[in-house]
Amino acid sequence: MAHIVLKSPYLNDCLRWLRGNLHTHTTISDGSRPPEQVIAAYEQLGYDFLALTDHDVFAPARDYQAATRLILLPGVEVTARGPHILQLGLEAAQEPAVDRQRVLDFIAAKGGLAVFNHPNWQWHFNHFPQELMQSLNGATGIEIYNAVIDRLEGAALATDRWDRLLSHDKWLWGFANDDSHTPADDGRAWNRVQWNSNAPPTVAGILEALRAGRFYASTGVTIDTIRVDGPTLHVTAANAECIRFVTRWGVVAHTEESSQASWTVPNTPDVAESIKYVRIECFGVGSRMAWTQPIAVDYHP
Numbered sequence: 001m002a003h004i005v006l007k008s009p010y011l012n013d014c015l016r017w018l019r020g021n022l023h024t025h026t027t028i029s030d031g032s033r034p035p036e037q038v039i040a041a042y043e044q045l046g047y048d049f050l051a052l053t054d055h056d057v058f059a060p061a062r063d064y065q066a067a068t069r070l071i072l073l074p075g076v077e078v079t080a081r082g083p084h085i086l087q088l089g090l091e092a093a094q095e096p097a098v099d100r101q102r103v104l105d106f107i108a109a110k111g112g113l114a115v116f117n118h119p120n121w122q123w124h125f126n127h128f129p130q131e132l133m134q135s136l137n138g139a140t141g142i143e144i145y146n147a148v149i150d151r152l153e154g155a156a157l158a159t160d161r162w163d164r165l166l167s168h169d170k171w172l173w174g175f176a177n178d179d180s181h182t183p184a185d186d187g188r189a190w191n192r193v194q195w196n197s198n199a200p201p202t203v204a205g206i207l208e209a210l211r212a213g214r215f216y217a218s219t220g221v222t223i224d225t226i227r228v229d230g231p232t233l234h235v236t237a238a239n240a241e242c243i244r245f246v247t248r249w250g251v252v253a254h255t256e257e258s259s260q261a262s263w264t265v266p267n268t269p270d271v272a273e274s275i276k277y278v279r280i281e282c283f284g285v286g287s288r289m290a291w292t293q294p295i296a297v298d299y300h301p
């Protein structure tokens with residue numbers, strides 16, 4: 001019988017949601033604090049993981065690991081000569097090439113993970129040109145929210161860019177990061193990774209979850225469950241006041257003013273093209289939000 005297939009990156013049940021920031025600067029580049037102080041600040045905030053991502057310089061995470069309970073992921077922000085790209089999981093910086101495809105190829109070849117940073121930064125709101133992101137291959141994600149842009153020119157939010165890429169078959173996971181440079185930047189945007197093991201989290205395990213999209217992005221709303229049941233999606237987020245289901249080209253297909261919501265993808269043969277994906281946005285008080293990853297919609301005739 002013809003039916004809808006939803007491909008969710010999430011596990012229907014989750015033991016723990018780990019919290020982490022993947023974009024942080026220290027005095028190794030233009031941050032105001034040495035690594036030890038930045039790490040201590042995120043420990044105070046109750047985070048589980050953190051990546052130090054200085055501009056084109058590798059801050060050796062291993063050197064700081066023994067002194068903290070945070071899991072430190074190795075990172076660099078590839079900065080010079082083009083739009084910024086977050087490099088995660090590699091133990092060295094690279095020479096930043098003008099050709100950003102070469103940057104992504106380097107990261108992929110070494111087994112790292114790449115994220116397009118703050119696309120809507122700068123007065124022209126176009127730090128990362130849309131056509132360039134669309135043409136580059138091998139990235140894992142895009143920063144859909146970069147908190148430091150709140151105090152700079154441009155827009156912190158970039159879900160507009162994301163919907164255009166997803167709709168054009170450029171499948172990227174959405175990340176939210178502080179891009180912390182000073183203490184005032186800490187704890188404003190983060191990622192929550194599903195951790196379904198009783199074993200303590202590891203660097204490799206967190207990187208694997210990020211690569212698989214087993215996380216959501218947040219600026220203050222906490223999602224508890226993201227469940228798939230046949231063609232139906234269920235979400236619960238205790239401190240959400242409104243939940244929306246967004247599909248191809250940014251179409252909002254369903255809205256509920258509640259802390260829980262469900263939506264059943266309509267059973268039509270063109271659904272893989274017309275709806276294509278469903279991602280869920282949860283709105284809380286003030287400017288607090290959370291964003292799930294896109295869940296791919298397929299149709300089996």
Ligand SMILES: [Zn+2]
Nearest residue numbers: 077084117118
């Ligand atoms: Zn940057």
Ligand SMILES: [Zn+2]
Nearest residue numbers: 023025077179
């Ligand atoms: Zn940065």
